[in-house]
Amino acid sequence: MAKIKEGLVGKEIIESRQGEATIMETAPGKNAKKLFLESYGCQMNFSDSELVATILAKEGYVTTRDASDADLVLINTCSIRENAETRVRHRIEQYNRMKKERPELIIGMLGCMAERLKDKLLEEEKLLDLVVGPDAYRDLPNLVKQAGSGQKAVNVLLSREETYADINPIRLNSNGVTSYISIMRGCDNMCSFCVVPFTRGRERSRSPETIVHEAKYLFEQGYREVTLLGQNVDSYRWNTNRKHEVIDKEKETVNFAQLLIKVAKVSPKLRVRFSTSHPKDMTDEVLEAIRDHHNICNYIHLPVQSGNSDILKKMNRGYTREWYMTRIEAIRNIIPDCAISTDLITGFCGETTEQHQDTLSLMREVQYDSAYMFLYSERPRTLAQRKYEDDIPLETKKKRHNEIVQLQQEHSGIRTKNCLDNTHEILIEGTSKRSEDHLFGRNSQNVVFIIPRGDVKPGDYIMAKAITCTSQTVIAEVVNKID
Numbered sequence: 022m023a024k025i026k027e028g029l030v031g032k033e034i035i036e037s038r039q040g041e042a043t044i045m046e047t048a049p050g051k052n053a054k055k056l057f058l059e060s061y062g063c064q065m066n067f068s069d070s071e072l073v074a075t076i077l078a079k080e081g082y083v084t085t086r087d088a089s090d091a092d093l094v095l096i097n098t099c100s101i102r103e104n105a106e107t108r109v110r111h112r113i114e115q116y117n118r119m120k121k122e123r124p125e126l127i128i129g130m131l132g133c134m135a136e137r138l139k140d141k142l143l144e145e146e147k148l149l150d151l152v153v154g155p156d157a158y159r160d161l162p163n164l165v166k167q168a169g170s171g172q173k174a175v176n177v178l179l180s181r182e183e184t185y186a187d188i189n190p191i192r193l194n195s196n197g198v199t200s201y202i203s204i205m206r207g208c209d210n211m212c213s214f215c216v217v218p219f220t221r222g223r224e225r226s227r228s229p230e231t232i233v234h235e236a237k238y239l240f241e242q243g244y245r246e247v248t249l250l251g252q253n254v255d256s257y258r259w260n261t262n263r264k265h266e267v268i269d270k271e272k273e274t275v276n277f278a279q280l281l282i283k284v285a286k287v288s289p290k291l292r293v294r295f296s297t298s299h300p301k302d303m304t305d306e307v308l309e310a311i312r313d314h315h316n317i318c319n320y321i322h323l324p325v326q327s328g329n330s331d332i333l334k335k336m337n338r339g340y341t342r343e344w345y346m347t348r349i350e351a352i353r354n355i356i357p358d359c360a361i362s363t364d365l366i367t368g369f370c371g372e373t374t375e376q377h378q379d380t381l382s383l384m385r386e387v388q389y390d391s392a393y394m395f396l397y398s399e400r401p402r403t404l405a406q407r408k409y410e411d412d413i414p415l416e417t418k419k420k421r422h423n424e425i426v427q428l429q430q431e432h433s434g435i436r437t438k439n440c441l442d443n444t445h446e447i448l449i450e451g452t453s454k455r456s457e458d459h460l461f462g463r464n465s466q467n468v469v470f471i472i473p474r475g476d477v478k479p480g481d482y483i484m485a486k487a488i489t490c491t492s493q494t495v496i497a498e499v500v501n502k503i504d
């Protein structure tokens with residue numbers, strides 16, 4: 022089911038996780054060429070859309086909210102599960118109907134699906150004018166011109182170096198308080214179920230100077246929270262190779278813990294979050310950095326995928342259930358009030374009832390604050406597709422999914438209840454969806470708080486006392502503002 026959300030603020034996008042769509046818009050212009058940019062997938066894809074808008078703004082394009090008014094329609098796509106791709110195909114057909122009436126309209130596909138299908142859609146189905154992979158966005162001005170002159174245009178080359186490090190992206194649909202910074206691209210992990218290494222290419226880290234520079238710039242613009250993004254942030258490394266050997270002895274080396282601290286030092290008033298951590302790579306040094314810096318938030322997203330070690334092995338995740346639990350213990354010991362969330366997959370190849378029970382028992386042991394839960398979807402070219410049979414019936418996948426969703430709801434309710442009667446430091450992000458008279462913000466653990474507007478405004482830090490709660494949000498009153 023296509024679910025198009027307009028005008029989402031950044032924070033809500035990360036909550037929606039993979040698979041939903043949003044339409045991104047910059048300030049409207051009068052005579053400029055108009056770009057309609059629709060994005061699917063993970064937060065990295067949304068950040069890429071901001072890069073694309075920045076690159077095309079230099080060519081005179083402004084974004085529009087109305088596809089029927091656009092000269093150029095770009096769909097930034099996701100391949101993570103089959104339904105993500107099905108949704109995009111429907112959208113492309115819709116835009117093609119529009120093109121029948123306006124043949125000059127250029128329709129392009131960007132992102133992971135573009136990389137995966139390459140020129141297949143261009144050649145076989147003739148539905149697109151433009152296909153551009155995630156490492157080729159600098160080439161967009163040329164490719165758009167080429168498409169405009171009636172030639173089909175395609176660039177899906179993956180790069181080992183491209184990090185778009187020098188581009189400070191314009192922020193689309195921003196709430197002016199929270200923002201995202203890409204710190205790396207690609208993934209070298211090869212989890213057997215996952216298409217990302219094929220669509221995003223090899224892992225590479227962006228220079229720490231440009232990351233810190235972007236954080237400073239955002240802070241000066243009034244932003245008060247940045248989320249550092251990578252498929253596996255714990256393997257961020259600058260000036261060291263995969264074996265952790267120094268590449269250039271004259272230059273500084275930076276690992277993820279050190280990068281976190283550099284960004285935290287931009288200002289104590291700038292909150293720092295990050296996503297995603299990998300259980301096999303998350304070090305105590307990272308946990309100590311969180312403990313020692315008040316503005317690095319006490320929240321870790323640590324995808325487990327399954328609670329059974331044999332399934333984890335088949336998934337090629339690089340850890341066992343026991344190892345994962347030692348990482349959870351390390352978090353609890355070093356940062357006692359840290360929130361932990363996860364990703365889970367039900368019905369992976371050959372998953373038995375007992376193995377599914379292991380996932381439920383791990384969930385009970387950890388009591389996650391929140392979780393993103395998915396049915397296994399076989400993806401072309403992945404190791405799992407080549408090696409294992411996708412043999413769990415859809416009904417069973419759904420039944421198991423329902424069971425984990427229900428258990429998670431219980432656990433999510435506990436986390437909001439645990440907030441009650443205490444005071445919390447909240448960064449205010451914007452107006453509540455339900456009422457103009459209320460604002461919403463989050464505590465360090467990422468729990469959403471609703472407070473009466475009073476004289477508080479977005480970007481303010483306040484102390485708030487939690488009064489009541491639902492399983493999702495806490496209703497609070499303001500104790501005092503923090504200067």
Ligand code: SAH
Pocket residue numbers: 039063101102214215216217251252253297298324326364365366395396397398399400
């Ligand atoms: N490195 C990122 C991965 C992004 S994909 C991370 O670890 O968060 C986000 C989640 O999508 C994964 O953690 C996994 O739970 C889910 N996922 C990935 N491939 C999938 C597939 N083929 N079927 C179902 N869920 C999948």
Ligand code: SF4
Pocket residue numbers: 208209210211212215216217218252253299
């Ligand atoms: Fe995919 Fe695994 Fe890389 Fe995450 S860490 S993007 S799940 S291969």
Ligand code: F3S
Pocket residue numbers: 039061062063064065066098099100101132133216217220221
């Ligand atoms: Fe989807 Fe690509 Fe992100 S497959 S989850 S948009 S990296």
